[in-house]
Amino acid sequence: FTYAYVYSLTRSRVAAAYAGLVFGLSEAMLERIAHVTTIHAVAWMPLLLLSIDGVRGERPAPWTLIGAAAIASCILGGHPQVVLYIMYACGLYALAGGVMERAGWRYYARLAAALALGIALTAVKAVPLAETTAFTARQAMDFGAFVSHANTPVQMLSMFVPAIVHEGREAPTYVGLATLVLALAAAWRPFRHWRIAFWLTVAVVAL
Numbered sequence: 727f728t729y730a731y732v733y734s735l736t737r738s739r740v741a742a743a744y745a746g747l748v749f750g751l752s753e754a755m756l757e758r759i760a761h762v763t764t765i766h767a768v769a770w771m772p773l774l775l776l777s778i779d780g781v782r783g784e785r786p787a788p789w790t791l792i793g794a795a796a797i798a799s800c801i802l803g804g805h806p807q808v809v810l811y812i813m814y815a816c817g818l819y820a821l822a823g824g825v826m827e828r829a830g831w832r833y834y835a836r837l838a839a840a841l842a843l844g845i846a847l848t849a850v851k852a853v854p855l856a857e858t859t860a861f862t863a864r865q866a867m868d869f870g871a872f873v874s875h876a877n878t879p880v881q882m883l884s885m886f887v888p889a890i891v892h893e894g895r896e897a898p899t900y901v902g903l904a905t906l907v908l909a910l911a912a913a914w915r916p917f918r919h920w921r922i923a924f925w926l927t928v929a930v931v932a933l
Contacts, residue, residue, distance in 0.1 A: 727769065727770070727771075727772035727773040727776065728742075728745050728746040728749040728750070728772040729742040729743060729745065729746035730742070730772070730773070730776055731745075731772040731773070731775050731776040731779075732745040732746070734776060734779065735779075735921070748901055748902060748905050749772070752898070752900070752901045752902075753888065753894055753898040753899065753900040753901070754768075754898040754901075755768065757894035757895045757898050758895060760895075761805070761895065763803070763804050763805040763808075764804065764805050764808050766803035766804045767800050767801075767803060767804020767805055767808040767809050767812060768804070768808060768812070769803075770796050770799050770800040770803070770804075770812075771800070771812050771815070771816065773792070773796040774793060774796040774797065774800065774812070774816050775816060775819060776792075777789045777790075777792045777793030777796055777840070778793065778816060778819060778820045778823060778837070779823065780792065780793075781793065781833060781836050781837060781840070782823060782824070782827060782829050782833055786832070786833075786836055787836075790836045790837075790839055790840045791840075791843075793837070793840035793844070794839075794840040794841075794843035794844040794847065795844070795847075796844070797813075797840065797841060797843075797844025797845065797847075797848075798843075798844045798845075798847035798848050800812060801844070801845070801848040801851065801852065802847075802848050802850075802851055806855065815928060818924075818928075819924065820837055822920060822924050823920070826920040827920075875893040875895075875896030875897060876896070876897055877892050877893070877897040877899070881897070882899065882933070884899045884900055885899040885900060885901075885906070885933075886903065886906070888900040899933070909926075909929070912926075913926050
């Protein structure tokens with residue numbers, strides 16, 4: 727899905743293949759092999775991004791259905807916390823794309839339809855989850871517990887040196903030096919395209 731998303735933007739097989747490898751082999755994915763439900767959710771995010779772009783394209787109807795299927799698969803296959811992160815990011819991506827490309831009301835209506843259909847397809851999981859939410863341990867966590875595994879400033883250097891000891895499952899940073907170089911090359915002109923500014927902002931906020 728990452729290959730397809732990047733190829734749709736660049737029409738470069740090399741760039742798409744590299745992006746797919748980096749996405750799948752990043753520290754964030756490899757460190758979570760023990761938490762497979764996290765990987766199952768994250769894997770669907772690129773398809774959801776691709777479908778959001780497709781809804782603004784020439785054939786929006788099929789992409790609306792693909793988007794609904796991606797949302798449903800993400801929710802059914804993954805950890806609810808990760809699903810929320812993905813929905814936040816994709817929602818902001820959809821809003822940024824709609825504003826920057828001056829999409830009409832039909833674009834937002836189709837996105838709403840995809841979201842509604844996707845959630846409806848997950849009723850077999852969503853309804854029991856809603857019923858049991860009040861009884862889960864996560865509901866009792868305070869902010870201190872939430873940030874207890876955060877990296878220290880020194881540990882943030884693991885972006886460049888992965889051997890620095892840090893809690894990878896909770897605060898992964900390493901994506902490879904070549905990826906950072908390529909990202910800096912794109913960030914040199916952040917307003918050349920709205921997606922550059924968007925993903926640069928996401929990266930900064932995430933870190």
